[in-house]
Every structure is written in structure tokens, then in C-alpha cells.
Amino acid sequence: MEVFFELIGDAESLRTVCEQLSKEPVLGFDTETTELDPYLGELRLVQFSTGKRSVIIDIRRFGSDPRANRDLEPLRELIESERTVKVAHNSKFDAKWVRHHLGCEVGGIFDSYLASQLIAAGESDRRHSLADVVQFFIGTELDKTQQVSDWSADELSQLQLEYAARDAAILVPLYTQLKERLEADGLTRVAELEFNAVMPVTDMELTGFYLDAARWRENIEAIRQERDRVADELQEMLSAGVSQSSLFGRPEINLDSQAQVHDALSNLGIPVPESTRASVLEPLAEEHPPVAKLLEYRGLQKSLTSFGENFLEFIHPKTGRVHSDFRQIGAPTGRFSCSNPNLQQIPHETAYRRCFHAGAGKTLIVADYSQIELRILAEFSGDTNFIGAFQSGVDFHAAAAAQVFNVRAEDVSPDQRSFAKRLNFGVVYGLGAARFAAMTGLSQAEAEGTLRKYFATYPDLDGYLRKSGDSALRTRLARTASGRLLKLRYDENDRAAAGAARRFATNMPIQGTSADILKRALRLIHDELRGTSGKLVNIVHDEIVLECDEADSTSVSEKLKTAMVSAAREFVKAVPIDVDVAISPDWTK
DNA sequence: GTGAAGGGCCAC
DNA sequence: AAACGTGGCCCTTCAC
Structure with a gap:
């Protein structure tokens, strides 16, 4: 396919072309950069295409500091304009470069990557690279060989420029196809929600989170010493079951090998089940000291490997901060995932959380929704009693315990509250009696009885969960409040698979609506900030989590709370929403 | 050496 | 007969 393009490198033609392009309703939008990291590389090209006409802007021709160059103002206006839709594939990437190197936001985002993920609706075998999406929705091959070519050369080759133009041009027909599919599948609202969340996520990744390396190291050192001591004691205990085979002390067991640890424990006469995971070992820990020691070792070792020295490698040499990668549709439910590093799995202990703190003169604002998934479940079920437990305004789990066990709120025992709490969390995931018995120590019959009592207290909750599961299995579809879609695939002859599919499909609207709410809140707070x-x-x-000047902490925290409550209100009408906000020097509460 | 699978465990 | 949902990261093991 022959590709036509205009190469723009001077102020006058840039002004002219931007004025013309700003009249277009839809433009393909792409960038080429010399690196993957906007803090390390150069934004070389910005491309637009109407599908027929493609324009390539060579940013290098506008000097080494494009942020400060007034000649690029028409370009910034075009990029920021909400009137012209910008179709980009994984727009977060382009938005980061534009944000950092041109100093503007991208307005009117339509992201073909996110759109393709929404349409795939959880079908995991679908790929979402631009080439894959073009192949799937248009049916043509897209040559990506130039993607990794050298974009720092002063004279770009004809091949490179054609590639740059073609990547922008293909986005326009792709947009037409994707838009049609989004509408046909009832995904317009959720698509809008996702596209509006791109800029907040872009800014968050660019800002990064400050991690205090010195504090982190102190923490690691203390844990390492503890780990070494415990490992030694554990080796000693495990070798008691083995005949002395070496003059040089006991044979070393690899404590990180399940197989070796399992054998060693068996040799000591401890009846270890096949699995050696913590939940099955815990009941054995009291009677068998080596098991207790193993669990202690595992906890420390996990800390050291996942949250040890390696974590510090993520501190960026230029910014001194950690810039994780947030995948906006990281799970089929619509939840984010996070990696390199995963800031969503930092242990709760103060020792870790206090290492993430605000810079000098700054403070953190930490806000979280209280029981958001349970409130969503209450909303969906419309159950009067369940909603009533939230409306009572007191401790929710205690209120639920009072209802389930039919006692006055002030007479709820700690045990009753604990049962209610675990049931409240469990029902969202489709908890069964066997599991409930295992986690509480109740007998199977007692567990069944308690579950029955629970659902008798909340008959409409019971009804909702059954109906929601039935309908999902029948239609093989589930949706969140924003319309986010999940396609279920399971073998109906496989009972276990069908059970898992039911639990997944029942949970998805709840977990996914929580994700919808968070994404809406991100947009609202982004605009407020x-x-x-x-x-x-x-x-x-x-x-x-926000960071702001200490002087602004009160007003910013109020803005955050308002944004989060408003976002939830768009999806949850009948149940009160509660957001806990803390102003704190570090990521503790 | 590299990569996938499986076990294990951190978060919500 | 019966496994409570979603992720990422680490380690060992095993195949290539």
C-alpha cells in the first residue's frame, strides 16, 4: 500500500496544518520516540491522520526544548482539543510523551487498545497489539518492523516515515469498526469511562511515588538478620530426622523447595499433606515446632525476595521515584493491575508503608472507600436489611451480626462479629459451607446452619446472588453498572468448572463496579487537581493516594473526598457511601 | 541458558 | 463432590 504524508518541520506550515486538522472530527494519533521511557528519550515525531491525509511533525525541528517553544502552541491546542477525537493505540504511551515533552494533555481520547479489550470482554486468547486489533477488525496485515528502528537519526528514512504515517492512518478505519462494535455491545458508557481515565493514569505514572531507599534498606537489614537466624534454627530442626551424612555438619536442605521441605518434615514423622502452603500447615504448627518455624521462615523470605533490595532497582535515576506500570484493564473485571513494581501488594505493616512518603514541604492524602464492594452488593440486591445495616451508621459487621444472630447491637460478642465479618466478605466471592467451616473451625453442620441463618436474614441478597449466577450461566454474560461486559466460557458438563464460572460471574459485576467507580473518581479528581x-x-x-503541598492539604483532601463520593453516587443510589481520608506524611494511616 | 508451569504469598 | 473472586512476583522444577 502506498502511503502519502506531509512532513512538517517549521512554524508556518505547522500553524496552517493544525488549523486545518482542528476542523476534523476524528484523527488518528501516534508518536515515535527514541526510547520507551519519556524521562530518558526524545519525542521525535507526532503524527495525525484523517485516514486519507497524514501529517508527520518532526519535533526535533522545533529545538531541544519543545516545552518552551511557542511555535508549537498550535500543536498543543490541537492535541488538547476535546472537539477532535484522537484515536490512539495504548494512548497512555503517547500521552506520557506529549505530557512530558510538550507540556499538554491529550483531549478527546479514543483508545483502540482499551476498546479492543472491552469488546473482547475477558476472552483471554484475544491479543490486543495494534497489528492484532487491525487484523481482527479490518482483516489486513500491519507491518510493525519499523517500530523498533532508530528514531534518533537526523534524517529519517522513507520507510520509517511511511511506517509512521501508516500507523496513524490505519487508526481511522479502525475507529469506525470499534465504535460500531462498542455501540452494538452496549459498551459506549464504559468506553467513555476508560478513555477519561487515561490522562489521570498518565499523570500518575509520570509523577511516580517517592520511596525512601535508606529506610527501605534498614528494614531489609533487620529482616535479613531475622531470616538468617530462623533459617539456621529450621535447618537444625529438620536435620534431626536425617542421619549424619557428612563430617562437615548437617546436610543442607533447600528451604525454598517445597519438595525437600516436605520430605524433611515427613522424615521427622510429621503428617504433612501434599501441599505445604500456609493454610494447611497452620493447624499443624502448634503441635510441631518445625512447622511453626517453617511458616516463620516463609514469611521473612517472602519479604526479602519480593520486597527486598530488588525493589530499590525501580527507583528512577532521573526522578528518584518509583514509576510503576498501571494496566488500566488489568483484569477481566475491569480492575487495574500494576507491575514493575507492583504497588498494589506492598505489605500493610508500617515498616514498609512508612518508606513511601511525601517530599519536603509535601504531604500525602490517603483515601479509601469503606466496604465499597459490600455496598455495591447491597445496592444490586436491594435487600432492605442489608442496606439497613449500612444506614445504621455504626460498625457494619457488628450491625450485621446483631441482625443475623438476633441480638441487640450492644450485645454482639466478638465471635459473632467475627463470623459476620467473614460471611460478609465471603458472600461476595461465593463462599461455601465447607470453606466457611475450615476458616472458622465450626463443624460442617454448624457452618451450614450459620450460612442459612445469614441468608434468611437477607432474603433478597440470597435471591439476588442466585439469580445473578443463574442468569450469567444461562446467557454466558455478566455486566457491571457501567455496562462493562464479561463473556463466560466454561464446559457445562464439568461441574467444578461450572461452579467456578458461577462464582466468577457473580463476583464480576461487584468487583467490576468497584473498578468503574474508582476510574470515575480518577477522572473527577484529575479535573479538580x-x-x-x-x-x-x-x-x-x-x-x-495523592501528594500535595502541606499548605494545600485540607482543600485537596476535601476535593478528593468529594470526588470519590460523587463517583460512587453515579452507580450506587440507595446505599450510603463512606470514604475515609487521612492526611499523613507517609503511606500509613 | 531460557522459558513455562506450579506452588506459594502479598495486596484488595 | 464440593476450592471464595482478581492480580503480580518470587522460587523451584523440568523441558528444550
Whole structure:
């Protein structure tokens, strides 16, 4: 296919072409860069295409500091304009470069990567690279060989420029196809929600989260010493079951090998089940000291390997901060996932969390939704008693315990509250009696009885969960409040698979609506933070962390709370929403 | 040496 | 007969 393009490298033609392009309703939008990291590389090209006409802007021709170059103002206006839809594939990438190197936001985002993920609706075998999406929705091959070519050469080759133009041009027909499919599948609202969340996520990744390396190292050192001591004691205990085979002390067992540890424990006469995971070992720990020691070792070792020295490698040499990768549709439910490093799995202990703190003169605002998934479940079920437990305004689990066990709120025993709490969390996931018995120590019959009592207290909750599961299995579809879609695939002859599919499909609308709410909140707070010192630094499913000037902490925290409550209100009408906000020097509460 | 699978465990 | 949902990262093991 022959590709036509205009190469723009001077102020006058840039002004002219931007004025013409700004009249277009839809433009393909792409960038070429010399690196993958916007803090390390150069934004070389910005491309637009109407599908017929493609324009390549060579940013290098506008000097080494494009942020400061007034000649690029028409370009910034075009990029920021909400009137012209910008179709980009994984727009977060382009938005980061534009944000950092041109100093503007991208307005009117339509992201073909996110759109393709929404349409795939959880079908995991679908791929979402631009080439894959083009192949699937248009049916043509896209040559990506130039993607990794050298974009730092002063004279770009004809091949490179054609590639750059073609990548932008293909996005327009792709947009037509994707838009049609989004509408046909009832995904317009959720698509809007996703596209509006791209800029907040872009800014959050660029800002990064400050991690105090010195504090982190102190923590590691203390744990390492503890780990070495415990490992030694454990080796000693395990070798008691083995005949002395060497003059040089006991044979070493690899404590990280399940197989070796399993054998060693068996040799000591400890009846270890096939699995050696913590939940099956815990009941044995009291009677058998080596098992207790193993669990202690595992905890320390996990800390050291997942949250040890390696974590510090993620501190960026230029910014001194950690810039994780947030995948906006990381799970089929619509939840984010996070990697390199995963800031959504930092242990709760203060020792870790206090290493993430605000810079000098700054403070963190840490806000999270209280019981958001249970409130969503209450909303969906419409169950009067369940909603009533939230409306009572007191401790929810205690209120539920009072209802389930039919006692006055002030007479709820700690045990009753604990049962209610575990049931409340469990029902969201489709908890069964066997599992409930295992985690509480109740007999199977007692567990069944308690579950029955629970659902008798909340008959409409019971009804909702059954109906929701039935309908999902029948239609093989589930949706969240924003319309996010999940296609279920399972073998109906496989009972276990069908059971898992039911639990997944019942949980998805709840977990997914929580994700919808968070994404809506991200957009609202992003808009509210313009012109303030506030910046997003982290999100963890139902939690948002901001950093701002100490002087602004009160006003920013109020903005955050308002945004989060408003976002939830768009989806949850009948149940009160509660957001806990803390102003804190570090990521503790 | 590299990569996938499986076990294990951190978060919500 | 019966496994409570979603992720990422680490390690060992095993195949290539």
C-alpha cells in the first residue's frame, strides 16, 4: 500500500496544518520516540491522520526544548482539543510523551487498545497489539518492523516515515469498526469511562511515588538478620530426622523447595499433606515446632525476595521515584493491575508503608472507600436489611451480626462479629459451607446452619446472588453498572468448572463496579487537581493516594473526598457511601 | 541458558 | 463432590 504524508518541520506550515486538522472530527494519533521511557528519550515525531491525509511533525525541528517553544502552541491546542477525537493505540504511551515533552494533555481520547479489550470482554486468547486489533477488525496485515528502528537519526528514512504515517492512518478505519462494535455491545458508557481515565493514569505514572531507599534498606537489614537466624534454627530442626551424612555438619536442605521441605518434615514423622502452603500447615504448627518455624521462615523470605533490595532497582535515576506500570484493564473485571513494581501488594505493616512518603514541604492524602464492594452488593440486591445495616451508621459487621444472630447491637460478642465479618466478605466471592467451616473451625453442620441463618436474614441478597449466577450461566454474560461486559466460557458438563464460572460471574459485576467507580473518581479528581499542587501517586483498587503541598492539604483532601463520593453516587443510589481520608506524611494511616 | 508451569504469598 | 473472586512476583522444577 502506498502511503502519502506531509512532513512538517517549521512554524508556518505547522500553524496552517493544525488549523486545518482542528476542523476534523476524528484523527488518528501516534508518536515515535527514541526510547520507551519519556524521562530518558526524545519525542521525535507526532503524527495525525484523517485516514486519507497524514501529517508527520518532526519535533526535533522545533529545538531541544519543545516545552518552551511557542511555535508549537498550535500543536498543543490541537492535541488538547476535546472537539477532535484522537484515536490512539495504548494512548497512555503517547500521552506520557506529549505530557512530558510538550507540556499538554491529550483531549478527546479514543483508545483502540482499551476498546479492543472491552469488546473482547475477558476472552483471554484475544491479543490486543495494534497489528492484532487491525487484523481482527479490518482483516489486513500491519507491518510493525519499523517500530523498533532508530528514531534518533537526523534524517529519517522513507520507510520509517511511511511506517509512521501508516500507523496513524490505519487508526481511522479502525475507529469506525470499534465504535460500531462498542455501540452494538452496549459498551459506549464504559468506553467513555476508560478513555477519561487515561490522562489521570498518565499523570500518575509520570509523577511516580517517592520511596525512601535508606529506610527501605534498614528494614531489609533487620529482616535479613531475622531470616538468617530462623533459617539456621529450621535447618537444625529438620536435620534431626536425617542421619549424619557428612563430617562437615548437617546436610543442607533447600528451604525454598517445597519438595525437600516436605520430605524433611515427613522424615521427622510429621503428617504433612501434599501441599505445604500456609493454610494447611497452620493447624499443624502448634503441635510441631518445625512447622511453626517453617511458616516463620516463609514469611521473612517472602519479604526479602519480593520486597527486598530488588525493589530499590525501580527507583528512577532521573526522578528518584518509583514509576510503576498501571494496566488500566488489568483484569477481566475491569480492575487495574500494576507491575514493575507492583504497588498494589506492598505489605500493610508500617515498616514498609512508612518508606513511601511525601517530599519536603509535601504531604500525602490517603483515601479509601469503606466496604465499597459490600455496598455495591447491597445496592444490586436491594435487600432492605442489608442496606439497613449500612444506614445504621455504626460498625457494619457488628450491625450485621446483631441482625443475623438476633441480638441487640450492644450485645454482639466478638465471635459473632467475627463470623459476620467473614460471611460478609465471603458472600461476595461465593463462599461455601465447607470453606466457611475450615476458616472458622465450626463443624460442617454448624457452618451450614450459620450460612442459612445469614441468608434468611437477607432474603433478597440470597435471591439476588442466585439469580445473578443463574442468569450469567444461562446467557454466558455478566455486566457491571457501567455496562462493562464479561463473556463466560466454561464446559457445562464439568461441574467444578461450572461452579467456578458461577462464582466468577457473580463476583464480576461487584468487583467490576468497584473498578468503574474508582476510574470515575480518577477522572473527577484529575479535573479538580488542575491548578493545585495535588498529584496522584498511587491507586489500590479502592484507595487513592495523592501528594500535595502541606499548605494545600485540607482543600485537596476535601476535593478528593468529594470526588470519590460523587463517583460512587453515579452507580450506587440507595446505599450510603463512606470514604475515609487521612492526611499523613507517609503511606500509613 | 531460557522459558513455562506450579506452588506459594502479598495486596484488595 | 464440593476450592471464595482478581492480580503480580518470587522460587523451584523440568523441558528444550
